[in-house]
Amino acid sequence: MADAEAIAVQSVWRGGEHPYSIGSKKLGMWLFIISDALTFSALLMAYTYVRLSTPDWPKPFIFNPSIIFSTIMTVCLLSSSLTMVMAVHSMNHGNRGATVKWILATMVFGLGFVGLHLTEWLKLIYTEHVTIFSNEWGVPLFGGTFFALTGLHMTHVIIGVIYLGIIAFAVGRGKFKYEDVEVSGLYWHFVDLVWMFIFPLVYLMSARI
Amino acid sequence: MSNHSDAAVEHVGGTTQSFITVWVALLALTGVEVFLAYEQLPTLIMLTALMGLSVIKAALIIGYFMHLKFEKFSLFLTLFPMLVLCILLMMIFMPDSIRAMIMRVQ
Numbered sequence: 001m002a003d004a005e006a007i008a009v010q011s012v013w014r015g016g017e018h019p020y021s022i023g024s025k026k027l028g029m030w031l032f033i034i035s036d037a038l039t040f041s042a043l044l045m046a047y048t049y050v051r052l053s054t055p056d057w058p059k060p061f062i063f064n065p066s067i068i069f070s071t072i073m074t075v076c077l078l079s080s081s082l083t084m085v086m087a088v089h090s091m092n093h094g095n096r097g098a099t100v101k102w103i104l105a106t107m108v109f110g111l112g113f114v115g116l117h118l119t120e121w122l123k124l125i126y127t128e129h130v131t132i133f134s135n136e137w138g139v140p141l142f143g144g145t146f147f148a149l150t151g152l153h154m155t156h157v158i159i160g161v162i163y164l165g166i167i168a169f170a171v172g173r174g175k176f177k178y179e180d181v182e183v184s185g186l187y188w189h190f191v192d193l194v195w196m197f198i199f200p201l202v203y204l205m206s207a208r209i
Numbered sequence: 210m211s212n213h214s215d216a217a218v219e220h221v222g223g224t225t226q227s228f229i230t231v232w233v234a235l236l237a238l239t240g241v242e243v244f245l246a247y248e249q250l251p252t253l254i255m256l257t258a259l260m261g262l263s264v265i266k267a268a269l270i271i272g273y274f275m276h277l278k279f280e281k282f283s284l285f286l287t288l289f290p291m292l293v294l295c296i297l298l299m300m301i302f303m304p305d306s307i308r309a310m311i312m313r314v315q
Contacts, residue, residue, distance in 0.1 A: 020284040027284075034288050038295055045299045052252070053309035067243065074239050082232040085274045089225065182276075189274045196266045199239075200259035204246035 029183045033190045036156075040194050043152065044201060047145045051205065058137040059208040060128050066120065070203040073116045077192045080109030084164075084185045091181040096171050099181060103168040106188065110161040117154055121147075146202060153198055156191045163187060222279030231273045238266050 020027060051057055061067055087102035124130045130143045167184045170176045242262050245255065272278040277285060 019281075020287070021281050022284065030284070030288055034292050037292055041296045041299060045296075045302065048256070049302055049306040052256075052303070052306035053313070055310055055314055063247075067246070071239065071243055075236065078232060078235045078239070081270065081274050082228060085223070085228050086225070089223075089228070186275055189270055192274075193267050193270050196270070197260075197263050200242050200246075200263055201256075204242060204259060205252075205256065207246045209247055209249070 023179045025179055025183050026186070029186045033186060036190065037194075040152070040197075043145075043149050044197055047149055047201060050141045050145055051201075054139055054141065056137070056139065057206065058135065058139055058142050059206045060124065060130070060137075061203050061206050062208045065123070067203060067207055069116050069120050070199055073113050073120075074195065074199050076109045076113040076116070077195050080106045080113070081189050081192045083109065084188045088178075088182050088185045091171070091178045096174065100168050100172045103164050103171070103181075107161050107164050107168070110157055110164070110188075114154060114157055114161070117150065117157075121150075149198060149202060153191070153194055156194070160188050160191050222276040223273055227273060231269050235266055235269060238262050 022030075061070070083102050083105040087099050087106060090096075090098035090102055124146075129136055130146070132143050132147050134140050135143050163184055167176065167181060171181060242259055245258055245262075248255075250258070
């Protein structure tokens, strides 16, 4: 057994049967992230196709409040990624108390993002009369693509907040290991990553100048 | 399997200072994006510039926050070339969007 492990360590794959030298949970999350990235890529491509093929695409996002709100939402997600990476860092050093605090900070930023996003949605629905099927500008695909893209992303954020809540609760009770926190962090960073494409494509490209 | 997980978790990537530096860089790039949105640029040039900046931001997040920079290169090779290829293949539809726009204008 010891010989087999020694051979595995010396091999070019450094790990033998575990070629990536990471745990199965982490590899599973990476594979999920790649498949989810393809889903969002397809939606973003569809949005871009419709955006480019429609000459009179509506530009409902005025600077105050829409662009300011969406920029603050971006800052919220970027800051939540920083707090999440600090949570992973703390867990790696065995500091469970700090890990829970950093995860809770991440959840606060996530909830802030959801709150601002819902405000933006309600403004569009009640002030601009945008629905999934129609709007005042005669470009029904605007609402369909906007709500599908941002709705799927917001669903990911809400699931992420619940996921982090479970992780924080378990870590606080002395359960779960470093890898579990790191895997939840991977998911959260991915949610942040997707927004880095939605924000410019959906909001900034449709900013009313 | 549990032994495997325990052995795999001993993994440290990045320092607090590097995380804060990346965060500041991401905020700065976001500021540049908002600034560009209010420049009078043609749609395609604007799209290219904003997506270029987004790719840089994505690389920073994946490399530092998701720790991929500190993982084995084989993990990157397994995951990302396939993803990039699939995304590039999706772009095959994009020229058709310009054709559709010209047809609508005519």
